[in-house]
Amino acid sequence: MAGIPDSVTMTALSHPAAPGPAGTPRPRTGRPTMAQVAEAAGVSxxxxxxxxxxxxxxxxxxxxxxERAIAQLGYRHNHAAASLARGRTQDTVGLVIEGIAGRFYAELASGVEEVARAHGQQLLIASSEENPDRERETILALASRQVGGIIVVPRSGDHRYLRTELRSGLAVVFADRPPQRIKADYALVDNVAGAREGVTHLLRQGHRRIAFIGNELAVATSADRLEGYRQAHRDAGVDVDPALVVLGPTDVPSTEAALTRLATLPDPATAAFTQNSRLTMGAWRAIKQLDRPVALVGFDDFDLADVIDPPVTVVAQDPVELGRRAMHLLLRRIAHHNARHHHDILPTRLVVRGSGEIPPPRR
Amino acid sequence: MAGIPDSVTMTALSHPAAPGPAGTPRPRTGRPTMAQVAEAAGVSxxxxxxxxxxxxxxxxxxxxxxERAIAQLGYRHNHAAASLARGRTQDTVGLVIEGIAGRFYAELASGVEEVARAHGQQLLIASSEENPDRERETILALASRQVGGIIVVPRSGDHRYLRTELRSGLAVVFADRPPQRIKADYALVDNVAGAREGVTHLLRQGHRRIAFIGNELAVATSADRLEGYRQAHRDAGVDVDPALVVLGPTDVPSTEAALTRLATLPDPATAAFTQNSRLTMGAWRAIKQLDRPVALVGFDDFDLADVIDPPVTVVAQDPVELGRRAMHLLLRRIAHHNARHHHDILPTRLVVRGSGEIPPPRR
DNA sequence: CTGAAAGCGCTTACAG
DNA sequence: CTGAAAGCGCTTACAG
Structure with a gap:
């Protein structure tokens, strides 16, 4: 606190409002208004x-x-009042995600932020904490704060409640997962193709009993990745054993348990495809405990996947780019409210790791 | 898009404003107003x-x-107008972080969000993308949008520009790093004690040449962790060799280079203490390439630190709890603008990993 | 180049 | 239990 005597701070704290020039009423918020600046500067x-x-x-x-009056009075512009007077919000967009934690969302958000900033837009992020009801609340809360547009990473459900906002001119773009029961712009990765490529990689190594571990199907990405898994099997002329498809685990321990069970069936899984990096880490830990090797491919890359032993082959996606694309779609929608809906589908990339691939054990 | 004929969507899009009841002017924003609801319901x-x-x-x-009129007209409350009329913002707080990416910030944010939600506050997150100038802009942008309080994770510099906001009643709390040149509430982890404990762990194994790899000292956490490193040496009666202290690397490749250089000096470092998880991963990768073992302790835990080989001992902190504490401080400050400043210091926890510790090589 | 008036969509402080 | 008036801090649409 160099150079700032205590007393100054104390004084500031006990007189929360800067005294306005005589005659102009002190504003309710305790901060100087344009009218006070005007009076001090002798203008309107x-x-x-x-x-x-x-x-x-x-x-x-x-x-x-x-300018001098502004500096002297410590005037700060009231953005809320300005946008009310203008009848629209200036330069603010929102992003609604399920939860802030997690590398995927964090990277997606930073892609959105990058483009928003380049276009002079302030980004406000709000999280709905994995609760579908909260998702709706969160979107409406952001909308009622008069943002110009919103990017939503939806969890699931029915987005028809957004029609009212769309009709009244709010720009809405979906990212990572498509909207349900309404039409809107969206940016996704090619989940079906990505999963198909990852599973095909396992099939080519000779695996015929490949576990699929994913989330509930209500989340669109899960359904699409499972579809990719099915397509890969169909392409290879291999039947899918429904007993090897497990939907539900969301954390490391439950994934470990699921994988262990599948790998110790009488007719066990010899390989596994996991739907996101958390599940991949759980599966990897389970495999590490088993007395026989199980091949693993995961959707989404993660730190240290290349240096753990065995290293993990992944279907990598680019969440930063996904965020950028979504923000571009939003800017376009804000500029042209009646434009046709656009959909951006980003490719994935198979990253093969480990010189020694794990083939299925001979019987 | 089940159940939604195209024509409905098209119609909605081409008539952005719901027609208000006769007599009430159609609002500028294109959405119904309270006045229109009032007229429709026959009330004021x-x-x-x-x-x-x-x-x-x-x-x-x-x-x-x-209620019926609200539903029928698709009325949405204008939160911005309400807070203007009220003279203060209701139920909204902001969080300003450097960048959204990174597990630490993500977890901190989720702790803030948890407490905010429990207290009926909507949290808005804005990122300043590691740019000290943007930090100021971002805070002011949030303040001008009339939030009730702001939690700042500052990067560095001089926070005196916030005096104007503090004086006008904005509640501001700092998290992870203290404010500079102003007084304010803050929540930190005990960086000095944590680093001291981590470095002492290495000294006890017999290491006398321990590298410190950190960020620029302008960031308070860096300076504090270096201070802990110094204290540990002093406690052990070991001199610090300034050549082993490297400040600057922020990414994995530059950390790898720094560690490699220090470990191959004529009088090499036999151990390293790294200041955050990114640096720890970089140092770990470098050590993996060397032909001699180098002991490693890192500040901040990370996924898979226990299963890589060798596993990494860390000084773990609890970012979620840090976020919770910061939000509690903010709520308190909002309720009592003139309360004394509080400072919360959270302890860290040494997590020792690897049965075979790495002692310094014999000469 | 500058300003007076009206209004943005809501709430406060009063009345009745 | 309900409402008319005034005002929050700014901008629009005009004037001069």
Missing amino acids: PKTVSRVINGEPGVVATTAERV | PKTVSRVINGEPGVVATTAERV
């Missing part, structure tokens, strides 16, 4: 507004006086 | 306001009529 509020918004046609000397 | 706007805000003293039949 409209002129202050011009200076703040960088509108042309204010002579330099006047602008200077206004 | 004040009564609609009462129903929406759950104020008592509205007879059930009237409330019902209002």
Whole structure:
């Protein structure tokens, strides 16, 4: 706290409002208003507004006086009041995700942020914490705060409640998962093709009993990745054993348990395909405990996947790019409310790791 | 898009505003207003306001009529207008972080969110993307959107520009790093003690040449962790060799390079202490390439640290709890603007991994 | 180049 | 139990 005597801080804290110039009422919020700045500078509020918004046609000397008053009074623009007067929000967009934790969402958000910033938009992120009811609340909360557009990473369900917002001009774009029961722009990765490629990689090594471990099917990405798994089997002329498809585990321990069970069946799984990196780590830990090797391919890459032993082959996606694409779609939608809906599908990339692939054991 | 004929969507899109009842002007935003709801329900706007805000003293039949009008017109509350009229923002707090990516911030944010939600506060997160100038802009952008309080994870610098906001009643709390040149509430982990414990662990194994790899000292956590490293040496009566202290690397490749150099000096480092998990992973990768073992302790835990070979001993912190504490401080500050400043310091925990510790090589 | 008036969509502080 | 008036802090659409 170098250079700041205590007493200054104390004084500041006990007089929360800067005293306005005589005659102009002190604002409710305790902060100076445009009217006070105007009075201090000896101009009208409209002129202050011009200076703040960088509108042309204010002579330099006047602008200077206004700037000085702004600095002196510690004026801060009230963005909320401005957007109310304008009838629309300026330069703010929202992102609604399930939960902030998790590398995938974090990277997606940083892609959105990158593009938002490049276009002068302030990004506000709100999390619905994996609760479908909260998802709706969170979106509406953001909308009621007058953002210009919203990117949603939906969990599931029915998005028809958004029709009211869409109709009243809110721009909405979906990312990672498509909207359900309404039409809207969206950006996804090619989940079906990615899963198909990953599972085909296992089939080519000779595996015929490949476990699929994923989330509940209500989440669209799960359904698509399972579809990719099925397609790969169909392409290879191999039947899927429904007993090897496990939907539900979401954390490491439950995935470990599921994998252990599948790998110790009388007719065991010799390989596994996992639907996200958390499940992949769980499966990997289970395999490590088994007395026989089980091949593993996971959807989504993760730190250290290349250096653990055995290393893990993954279907990598690019969440940052997904975020960028979603934000571009949103900007387009904000500019053209009646444009046709666009859908961006990003490719995945199979990253093969481990020189010694694990073939199925001979019987 | 089951059940939704195209034509409906098209119609909705081409008529962005719901037609208001005759006589009430159509609002600028294209969405129905309280006045329109009032007219439709045959009541005054004040009564609609009462129903929406759950104020008592509205007879059930009237409330019902209002509810019906709200549903029919697709009315959405304008939170921005409400907070302008109220003179303060209701139920919204902000969190400003450097970047969303990274497990630490993500977990911190989820701790904040957890407590915010429990107290009926909507959390809005904004990222300043590791740019100190943007940090200021981001905080002010959030403040101008009339949030009730802000939690800041500062990068560095001088926070005196926040005095204006503090004076006008904005509640501000710092998390993970303390404020600079102003007084404010903050929640931190005990970086000095944590680093001291981690480095002492290495000293006890007999290491005398322990590298420190960290970020620039402008970031307070760096300086504190280096201080802990120094204290541990002092306690053990071992001199610190300044050549073993490297500040600067922020990514995996530059950390690998730094560690490799230190471990191949004529009088090499036999152990290393790294300041965050990214640096730890970089150092680990470098050590893996060397022909001699180097002991490693890292600040902050990470996924798979226990299963890589060799496993990594860490000084674990609890970012979720840190976020919770920060949010509690913020709630307290919002409720009591003139309360004394509080500082929460969370302990760290040494997690020793690997049965075979790596002692310094004999000469 | 500058300003007075009206209004954005809501709530407060009063009345009745 | 319900409502008319005034105002939150800003901007729009005009004037001069």
